[in-house]
Amino acid sequence: xxxxxxxxxxxxxxxxxxxxxxxxxxxxxxxxxxxxxxxxxxxxxxxxxxxxxxxxxxxxxxxxxxxxxxxxxxxxxxxxxxxxxxxxxxxxxxxxxxxxxxxxxxxxxxxxxxxxxxxxxxxxxxxxxxxxxxxxxxxxxxxxxxx
Amino acid sequence: xxxxxxxxxxxxxxxxxxxxxxxxxxxxxxxxxxxxxxxxxxxxxxxxxxxxxxxxxxxxxxxxxxxxxxxxxxxxxxxxxxxxxxxxxxxxxxxxxxxxxxxxxxxxxxxxxxxxxxxxxxxxxxxxxxxxxxxxxxxxxxxxxxx
DNA sequence: ACGCTTATTGACACACATTCTCAATAAGTG
DNA sequence: CACTTATTGAGAATGTGTGTCAATAAGCGT
Numbered sequence: 001x002x003x004x005x006x007x008x009x010x011x012x013x014x015x016x017x018x019x020x021x022x023x024x025x026x027x028x029x030x031x032x033x034x035x036x037x038x039x040x041x042x043x044x045x046x047x048x049x050x051x052x053x054x055x056x057x058x059x060x061x062x063x064x065x066x067x068x069x070x071x072x073x074x075x076x077x078x079x080x081x082x083x084x085x086x087x088x089x090x091x092x093x094x095x096x097x098x099x100x101x102x103x104x105x106x107x108x109x110x111x112x113x114x115x116x117x118x119x120x121x122x123x124x125x126x127x128x129x130x131x132x133x134x135x136x137x138x139x140x141x142x143x144x145x146x147x
Numbered sequence: 148x149x150x151x152x153x154x155x156x157x158x159x160x161x162x163x164x165x166x167x168x169x170x171x172x173x174x175x176x177x178x179x180x181x182x183x184x185x186x187x188x189x190x191x192x193x194x195x196x197x198x199x200x201x202x203x204x205x206x207x208x209x210x211x212x213x214x215x216x217x218x219x220x221x222x223x224x225x226x227x228x229x230x231x232x233x234x235x236x237x238x239x240x241x242x243x244x245x246x247x248x249x250x251x252x253x254x255x256x257x258x259x260x261x262x263x264x265x266x267x268x269x270x271x272x273x274x275x276x277x278x279x280x281x282x283x284x285x286x287x288x289x290x291x292x293x294x
Numbered sequence: 295a296c297g298c299t300t301a302t303t304g305a306c307a308c309a310c311a312t313t314c315t316c317a318a319t320a321a322g323t324g
Numbered sequence: 325c326a327c328t329t330a331t332t333g334a335g336a337a338t339g340t341g342t343g344t345c346a347a348t349a350a351g352c353g354t
Contacts, residue, residue: 022321022330043311056333061312065226077224077231079212081341082311084224096272105272113281117258121283125243125252129285134260136268138276169301169350190341203304208341228312229340296354303348311340319332324325 006032011090015070026055030063031072031087039102040076040084094134100143107136153179158237162217173202177210178219178234186249187223187231241281247290254283 006028012035013023021027033049034041043060050060064085067073074086086095086104093106111134118129153175159182160170168174180196181188190207197207211232214220221233233242233251240253258281265276 017322020330024321024331026332054333058313058334059332062331068226075224075226077222079222080311081228081230083228096268096274096276098274099277105274107268107271111260111264111268111271113258113260118283121243121254121258122285124254124258126288127243127245127252127283127285128291129243129283130246131285132281132283134279134281136265136274136276136279138269138274138278141273144275164351167301171302171350173303201304205305205342206303209302212341227340298352298354299350301348301350304346306344308343309341312338314337315335317333319330321328321330323327 005029008032008035012072015072015090019070021066026053026059027063029053029055030060031067034064034067034073034085035087037087039104040078040086042078042082042084044082046085094136096136096138098140098143099137100139100146103140105140152176155179155182159219162219162237166217168213173200173206174210176200176202177207178214181211181214181220181232182234184234186251187225187233189225189229189231191229193232241283243283243285245287245290246284247286247293250287252287 006025008028008031012031016023016027029050030046033046037046037049043057043064046064047055047057047060064073064075067087068075068085071090072088074088076084076086078084089106092109092112094109094111096105096107098104113132113134118132121127122129153172155175155178159178163170163174176197177193180193184193184196190204190211193211194202194204194207211220211222214234215222215232218237219235221235223231223233225231236253239256239259241256241258243252243254245251260279260281265279268274269276
């Protein structure tokens with residue numbers, strides 16, 4: 001019986017189980033915490049948020065690694081040698097990241113560089129482009145009014 | 148007298164010195180190695196490339212950190228907890244990264260999302276966008292013919 | 295060129311993020 | 325409800341990255 005705070009949308013459960021992974025209580029808790037954070041989190045930060053569930057730190061690391069592998073999380077290098085992870089929906093999307101508070105909002109593919117841009121890059125570089133990443137950085141409304 | 152392999156374009160030297168940093172032999176060697184690699188490198192890999200210059204591993208870490216701070220290098224998280232660094236020119240640019248061999252090529256701002264896209268993102272999110280990052284991933288010509 | 299000031303360096307000790315190990319547990323299956 | 329085996333938690337082990345400090349050399353004024 002999953003904990004009330006760990007009821008996940010079918011996106012995560014389906015993707016995990018379709019790949020043969022088991023949907024365990026620790027994984028539910030970790031995914032829910034990462035999802036709810038709405039920003040880049042370190043393993044230690046996430047572990048902090050779920051101490052009451054008796055989830056080991058090693059499991060947090062293992063699950064974050066797994067999520068990054070299957071595309072449900074994005075890994076980022078942090079100053080100080082600590083890695084951060086951000087929840088990502090399985091759909092194609094991009095990020096708007098607040099340089100003040102770190103909050104991340106997903107934006108949909110409407111803002112993607114189009115097919116023509118991709119073709120132009122291919123022509124200019126002789127690469128065969130398969131995918132791309134795009135992030136915007138700036139201040140969110142809250143951080144703007146505070147400053 | 149700088150070593151023959153460490154003659155750098157004025158871009159790096161100017162930026163370093165303008166910020167009050169000294170242009171030392173170890174820094175020349177590290178920057179030249181990173182620049183010459185043309186792909187993401189770990190500190191250990193770069194240290195390997197310049198063992199003959201008697202540069203300490205600690206200095207490699209310190210210099211990479213410094214370069215990332217002033218925008219001459221990009222830091223990336225790596226599976227296994229080891230950070231990688233990529234040389235970046237001071238100009239605004241984007242990357243095309245080969246998923247086969249890891250080679251990175253810079254492309255100029257012509258492929259940027261334009262002002263109108265940025266304005267649209269601002270309207271959709273109520274963020275004040277200051278900058279963006281854009282990377283393309285795919286196979287380079289060499290890796291395509293080998294496959 | 296020559297000293298002076300001080301940022302920078304190399305070596306090594308150290309801290310700590312991340313992974314490994316392994317017996318115990320629980321998810322999924324029939 | 326039993327069975328198989330992926331997964332877990334705890335702690336040991338690994339190894340990346342940082343701090344310390346005396347020695348060195350970059351840049352500068354003369």
